[in-house]
Amino acid sequence: MTALLEVRSVAVRFGGVMALSGVDLDVQKDSITGLIGPNGAGKTTLFNVICGIRQPTTGVVLLDNEEINGVPTQKRSAMGIGRTFQRLELFTTLSVFDNVLVAAELARVSNPHAVAREQIELLGLTDRADTIAGELPTGSARLLEVARALAGRPRLLLLDEPASGLDDVETQQLGVLLQQLKSLGITVLLVEHDMSLIMKVCDQIHVLDLGNVIASGTPDQIQHDPSVIDAYLGAVR
Amino acid sequence: MSGIGEPILELKNISASYDAISVLHDVNITVRRGEVMALLGPNGAGKSTVLKIASALMRPTQGSVHIAGHDLTGAAASELARLGVCTIPEGRGIFPNLTVRENLEMAARKGLSVSVIQERAFARFPILAERRTQLAGTLSGGQQQMLSLARGLATDPVLLMLDEMSMGLAPIVVADLYEQVQAIAAEGVSVLVIEQFARTVLGIADTAVVMSHGHVRFSGNARDVDEATLSSAYLGTK
Amino acid sequence: MQQLVAYTVIGLTTGAIYALASSGLVVTYVTSGVFNIAHGAIGMIAAFSYWQVRFEWGWPAPVALFAILGVLCPALGLVIDRVALRGLAQATEVTRLTATVALMAAFIGIATWIWPPENRQPFRGFFDGNNVSVLGVNVGWNKIIALIAAVVVAGGLRILLYKTRLGIQMRAVVDDRSLAELNGARPARIASASWALGASLAGLAGILLAAEVQLNVVPLTLLVINAYAAAIFGRLKSLPLTFLGAMALGLTEAYLLWGQGQSWFPETIGGFSTSGLRQATPTIFLFLLLMLLPQAKLRAGAARVRERSAIPQWNTAILGAAVLVIGSIAVTGMMTRSNTIYLIQALIMALAVVSLVPLTGYAGLVSLAPLTFAGIGAVLMSKMPGDGNVVSLIAVVVVVALIGAVVALPALRLEGIYLALATGAFALLVSILVFNQGKIFSNGVAEVPPLRLPGVDLSQPRPKAIFLSVAFAVVGLLLVALRRSSLGRQFVAMKDSPLAGATLGMNLVRTKALAFAMSAAIASLAGALDAGKVAPDNYTFDRSLPILLLAIVSGVGSIGGAFFGGMLLGSNTVLASIVPSVSNITQVMPGLIGLSMGRNPNGTASQIATGFRPVTSHPQSLLTALSGIGALWLLTSVDIISHWGFFAALVIWGLGIVPNLPALAVTSGRSRALCLLIAAVGMGIAAFFDDIFEAVPTGGRLLAIIVLFVVVGNAIRRIHTPVAPTSKSSPDLMGLTGFTPEELSQSDRAIKVVP
Structure with a gap:
């Protein structure tokens, strides 16, 4: 296996605060990689660095062995990076279909309508294609974000808490979908608080705490790593 | 101590959502007089929403909030504050561009003058007296937390609610602060403590509520919360 | 040396007035989060009111000052905060901005109405005629007082903000609103206090300025531009920096004034006169400051916009276009020549309004300069060789589109309020520096040649009106095509979430520039097709405001809404010619309509349209409604009822009774009879309005009409559907919108069975 995404000693400083302090991690091709950690650990900041919304203070990000540090956000989607947002960023006044269609058109695929239909079908949103996105219930809205990201034909898909607000059945379906994406050759980096989902679908997990990677390994290794447990539960008093 | 005093805070059948995202499902929590309750759970469990x-x-979106037996669902936050509910939100709870003195003055109201507040605050945390003219934003993290505690306590609250007080603080400072919290509870104030770091707070809590996914998973005596319950809530271990 | 002192004093005085105005603006902005475009207009109203009580009624100065600054201004601030803006806390920035633009338009209208330009006495400053000698220079008392006032206010604000409970609470709210609330502060009350204070400061600045520049509605209102510049210098939060910026601005202006009198000062630069330079200083200052602001960051948090417009459908669009063209052919055949000219003006306005559809409606960007682009279009058309042939027109449109894109480029770094201000500054700069040049408008007039089309003489009103409606129809259809295209979707996507757009590969700068270019191109048509003699006054900043207002109020996402808005603007003159006594209302109207935004962010048109839906969807009701209007018209034209009676009856019929027609149709028995009785009495009062309200002045009559239709409308509605309105937030003034969806469909169903 080779790494699709490599993050090398990435640090981000907000004023006097180090949001990330020298993060190193790899995301293997065709894997589902989990990124977990307590609140304020720096997970969303790392996502923002990877898709160019924020420049790292130091360090580099490599996609397929190519440095992408200076590449502006809007060009990274053409390089194969797609993402969803923890706080929904849907085009709330467009229909579900148009949300995905815009993404397909921006990605300059040859037949955007067909691509949009395909993604909507994949995420099971066909019945709601004409609904205005702002009126969707949470579960469907999360799925729409995924469909929209997929319409850009990403190689690397960054998912920021896709299961928050989903019920148990929807979460299970999401897990199945993630496996499906993996078999389609899409690499997934997943930030999620639902540990049962993370532990079930991930091949590899990185744990972030206070801007550092404190552990990396398989779900089983992570669940029994004492430093991870300490990071979550706090030091014994 | 648990279960003896009358209920101070009762959340009955609470459901809540942000826009379309529902974050709490039928949550019931009761904090009684003089009790310290720890509200635990992983990120995104809905703890801060409860607060x-x-x-x-x-x-x-559903359910009701009762303070000392009165239904106050839909009241304004400022009204609750005047009724003796003191909340210290996540992130220190100070006004960084106001001086220490001005921060304390924010608690002043009819029948509670600035000088009385200062007297009480400085008696509890003498360090604040030395810094009274300093901007609160320039205090150390621990001192900022002391300032917000001091201000809250000067109002003689019946209920004190603390959100993630320990975040970003050194363990020794956290230990100090929680000692103060214990002392406050001994004076008869009910305390609801939200903590991600469960072990830190279980030592001082009488009762505990463990949440995940917006549901209450455990509610009972703090001593009955064991590592296994927590690990499974936090890390999904079976 | 003496001159240096003299001009320094002038500069500091002017700076002091700017400082007073801008500090009020900053105080209001930081505590309430609303950037008050109408700040200058409050100052203007204060200046006029002061003049009224001091010089017309002869009150002593201290009493007059107290009445204006201590009573009127704070009350005005409170009313604005409570009535106009309170409902907008959750609305988008565009909506909030529009609400204050509406206020500004309303104040300008009210001032022109109450204080018509003809009968204005001079405004004398404090201790007029007495001078003080400063370093050998005679300085008027008004200037000294301005300086003292600025110092006192600076000190007073300092004490207020740092030494009083209220001030500390204000600063606490700025720091952390919800934490302040948790500590028992009431942010809403604090915001009200800051509005009262801000309005008083604006008033003081307005009174001091009036003594320097005399009573003039627009210059006094534009005082706010100087305040903006200083406030932006303080980054909308620092009061000391704001004061500093104000002083720097005042001094720059004064020294430029001095320089202009000197021989070394160039009269022209590159063939352009420098005479407007001093007047333009604050605007240039503002524009430069805005350009120096850091690039707006991509922020998370997709717009939670409630306003929404459906995707236009081809069949309705084509039908609409056809109705417009055929309608204009038919109507102009019956109209008098002068009425046709009114129609032409309305169509030109409609084109200007529709230029905001791609920009504001689709892409969500605000422009305060639509008429500036129209003006540039008119000027270019008048200068273009070819005397109005089609190629010149195309060239003009292309050039203005390019100008639009280029002007937009620096502004594109900005967001929300800053972007709006930058477009406003651009509009003013073009007005002062370009349109005022003698070589642009020779003797203040430019001759725009009529477009030359084979077989049509567009210098005649009727063909011109028909041609303009064709032009509007074509533009409308093109906009429908745009909205349904990939680019149109991208515009809307950018409005909803620029962040998501960027991560999906959208080039935001390119997309924004395209939106500006298209908007400028359409606006240029409004200038280039308006053949005849045009003056720069047609294209000023303050005239652009009603355009934006009506665009947003009538539903900027839809072309029909834009047409409606243009007609409304144009109909002002028509209405005034039919009922001369209401001409003043028509000036205030856009502002008042805009203020309804405070209650209804979706735009009034959509709301009214909803209220009228049961009527318009049922031929019988529609026919009844129209025949009622026709009957009124007939009665007026044979002088049975007066103009006022016609106006009153029209309002009561159209807004009070017509929306209830379908419901009346389904009610039966006693309640129906009662409703009909109420309607008849209402119309009766209206028809004999003049006899009943003989002695009542205009304002009182208007109030009477409003009360009458609210009473009639609500009474009818209450009787036939005794259900409380479902939505508290709806402007249920006229009982238009109280129907629940269930009720609507019920009445829809029921009406089908009525013979």
């Missing part, structure tokens, strides 16, 4: 609802910063 927002209890302090009236947010309205529940």
